[in-house]
Amino acid sequence: xxxISIPLITILTILLVEQAHxxxxxxxxxxxxxxxxxxxxxxxxxxxxxxxxLVLKGNEIIYSAQFGEHFVATEEFAYTNSFLRFKSFNIEGxxxxxxxxxxxxxxxxxxxxxxxxxxxxxxKITLLNPDPIFITIQEGIFLKYISSKYGHGMITWNxxxxxxxxxxxxxxxxxxxxxxxxQNLVLLKN
Numbered sequence: 001x002x003x004i005s006i007p008l009i010t011i012l013t014i015l016l017v018e019q020a021h022x023x024x025x026x027x028x029x030x031x032x033x034x035x036x037x038x039x040x041x042x043x044x045x046x047x048x049x050x051x052x053x054l055v056l057k058g059n060e061i062i063y064s065a066q067f068g069e070h071f072v073a074t075e076e077f078a079y080t081n082s083f084l085r086f087k088s089f090n091i092e093g094x095x096x097x098x099x100x101x102x103x104x105x106x107x108x109x110x111x112x113x114x115x116x117x118x119x120x121x122x123x124k125i126t127l128l129n130p131d132p133i134f135i136t137i138q139e140g141i142f143l144k145y146i147s148s149k150y151g152h153g154m155i156t157w158n159x160x161x162x163x164x165x166x167x168x169x170x171x172x173x174x175x176x177x178x179x180x181x182x183q184n185l186v187l188l189k190n
Contacts, residue, residue, distance in 0.1 A: 024049075032088050032097060034120035037062065041099065043084040051084035053101045053116070055125050063125035067103035067114050068134075082106070091144055093152035094178055095119040095128070098143070110136050117143065117154070121183050129154070130176070130185055139171075152178040154185055 028043040039062065042054045055063035067084060086101040099118040104111055115133040118125060133141060138159040145152050153176045160170040176185035 027083065028085055030086070030088070032099065034097065034125070036123040037120055037125065039125070041086060041088075043086060043101075045081065045083055047081050051082055051103050053084060053086065053118075055118075063118070065101065065116050065118070065127065067116075068132075089143075091152070093145055094143075095121065095183060098128070100143070110138075112136055115141060117185075128183075128185055130187060138169075146175065146177075150175055150177055150188070154178075 024044050024046040026042050027045050030041050032039050032041055037057055040056045042056065044052045044054060050067045052067070053065045054061055067082070082103055082105045084101065084103045086099055088097040088099050090096040091098055097119065101116045101118060103114045105113070113135050115129070115135065117128045117133075119128055120126070121128070133156060135141065135156070136159065139157055141157075142155040143153075146155060155176070156174045157171040158174075160172055175188045177188055178184075179186045
């Protein structure tokens with residue numbers, strides 16, 4: 001029997017490349033000071049899995065949010081992977097700070113986004129948007145003071161497909177008013 005000699009450096013390189021490919025990665029981190037909780041927020045991504053947002057107080061995870069299964073790279077788009085980014089905002093009239101987390105799923109002719117609006121309510125980190133927010137590059141959200149009629153809140157606009165390709169621009173508009181008493185966003189009937 002003939003022994004094959006493989007240099008140790010080759011074996012280590014192969015193992016390290018496989019480990020780097022398979023392990024979760026923190027792609028963004030920030031310290032955020034809520035009224036009660038001073039936390040570390042992490043965006044975690046792993047190839048072949050949907051991204052996750054982790055909120056830590058010390059070494060304890062006090063809140064986590066997983067983004068949709070549709071954000072996992074499919075065989076068709078195996079060369080892409082979803083990614084997650086976040087930013088905190090102080091918006092007058094709403095809980096402060098607001099943490100806006102956006103996961104992006106690259107596609108062929110479009111890109112999908114999932115948005116979560118997170119803040120501290122009664123001392124706990126919680127999701128503020130009542131419904132899941134999924135948008136594409138034709139759509140969006142506005143989170144701020146809307147008008148004297150609606151006060152503070154959120155507006156989303158969703159493109160309405162008319163055919164297989166883009167046609168005249170038609171959108172469904174949803175308006176959410178900020179309910180100060182219950183500290184949440186309430187969908188208004190259009």
